[in-house]
Amino acid sequence: WNKISDNTKKLVENLQTENTLYLSRLITLIESTRDDHQEQARMVVSYLLQRSKENNTQYKSFRIGISGPPGAGKSTFIEAFGKHLTSLNHKVAVLAIDPSSVRSGGSVLGDKTRMVELSVDPNAYVRPSSTRGSLGGICKSTSDTIVLCESAGFDVVLVETVGVGQSEVSIDEMIDIFVLLVPPANGDELQGLKKGIMESADLIVVNKADGELLPKARFTVSEYMSALKLQRPKSENWKATVISCSSLSKEGIDNVWNMMMKYKDTMLKCGEFKYKRSLQKETFMKKLIDDEIVQKLWADPNVQRLLPSLEAQVREGNISPSLASINIINEFLKDKKD
Ligand code: GDP
Incomplete structure (x- = not known):
């Protein structure tokens, strides 16, 4: 809660009022592609999940x-x-x-x-x-x-x-x-x-x-x-x-x-209702990780540098797709291993 900005806090505090404007604004925050918006949105959703758990309303x-x-x-x-x-x-x-x-x-x-x-x-x-x-x-x-x-x-x-x-x-x-x-x-x-x-x-x-x-x-x-x-x-x-x-x-x-x-x-x-929801959250977390890692990999400058030549070599048959893929992944992990 402490990491949430004052502006966003105001939206959260007014979420339960009749006015759905606050809800709309928060949804817009969630849908935003800006990094700082996404960080705020993550914090808000996590806070709200905790709150509904504490209130036993989930x-x-x-x-x-x-x-x-x-x-x-x-x-x-x-x-x-x-x-x-x-x-x-x-x-x-x-x-x-x-x-x-x-x-x-x-x-x-x-x-x-x-x-x-x-x-x-x-x-x-x-x-x-x-x-x-x-x-x-x-x-x-x-x-x-x-x-x-x-x-x-x-x-x-x-x-x-x-x-x-x-x-x-x-x-x-x-x-x-x-x-x-x-x-x-x-x-x-x-x-x-x-x-x-x-x-x-x-x-x-x-x-x-x-x-x-x-x-x-x-x-x-x-x-x-x-x-x-x-x-x-x-x-x-x-x-x-x-x-x-x-x-x-x-x-x-x-x-x-x-x-x-x-x-x-x-x-x-x-008990299947609760079980299904907890499983959904777990699966969703894993999907988000997959998604994030894949995006980071393709956007990585080292990967982008190496990719064109490896792609050409794969096309020409000079290197197998599996070996090339490992090279790409290693390139991505290169400076991250420590
Ligand atoms: P959607 O594409 O699935 O959202 O379908 P719509 O709600 O736009 O409906 C498509 C068409 O079916 C429209 O012309 C509706 O009026 C008609 N329609 C929808 N529900 C019913 C119904 O219960 N009975 C009849 N007879 N027509 C319906």
Whole structure:
């Protein structure tokens, strides 16, 4: 705490006030690429983690990952679901990871037409996805952003991702429950379903179960049910299941929340909830080390000097890739060995 600057301290002290401006400022600090900002951000997050541990509030929150193909109705669902939660007196934060926006320069949640009602709800906080920085950078900061939102009093954190499967960083590593939102589909469309995504789902929600789509939605539920039966369960304490809802008519939205609560209760009781979170933190630490070391290595002047000639020799076949790689690594470690 002593190492945190007075300006940043002020933000932390005001974090729990109604005004989410302080939260936004702190998130910006976390997302900043400036070294001094990152140092402050690290200190703040560590302080907040300690504080929630001391207050015994660290497992009060629920981190929900929501993913699904474009057009499944994710933003419509999050709007309806978020409103349902705030009506139950929960405070809801919505974050987004959009791997595609890094390339296209667009932003999922930045689009103002999305989640209009939730955005103005005093008990909700909708954070547009950051378009700056690398994919790794965005996902790296998301984990810390979740801690900030929780410290600001948001007890439900929704993390939306698009384009799962393409991203090497899995949101499964920072959330408590992974929800796959899918539209009603016929047999052929279901064939194309990515197996990997289904395997990571704790709950599958078939959206758009309304009007003319209702029979198709029912069919989709039973198809997913049978598909789930064929795969190995992700956890021995929880069987993934499939339910349907309509984000337009709001039918079944309460059911989705009840099912999620059932999941949380079950996982808390058997200890897997806490275990998963501690494992996530450990894994994340290791990933950050990997990331940092690799960046430092490529940026190292000695490495940069040696690299072009070694690359040429590898291409020409004068030296094996494995020997060249060891030379590079030794070059990087050269003046660091003592
Ligand atoms: P996203 O790309 O997954 O975020 O999908 P959107 O939320 O933008 O929704 C895509 C389209 O599906 C929009 O035209 C929505 O109005 C429509 N949609 C979303 N939820 C429902 C629903 O529950 N029922 C019906 N009939 N349409 C829906």
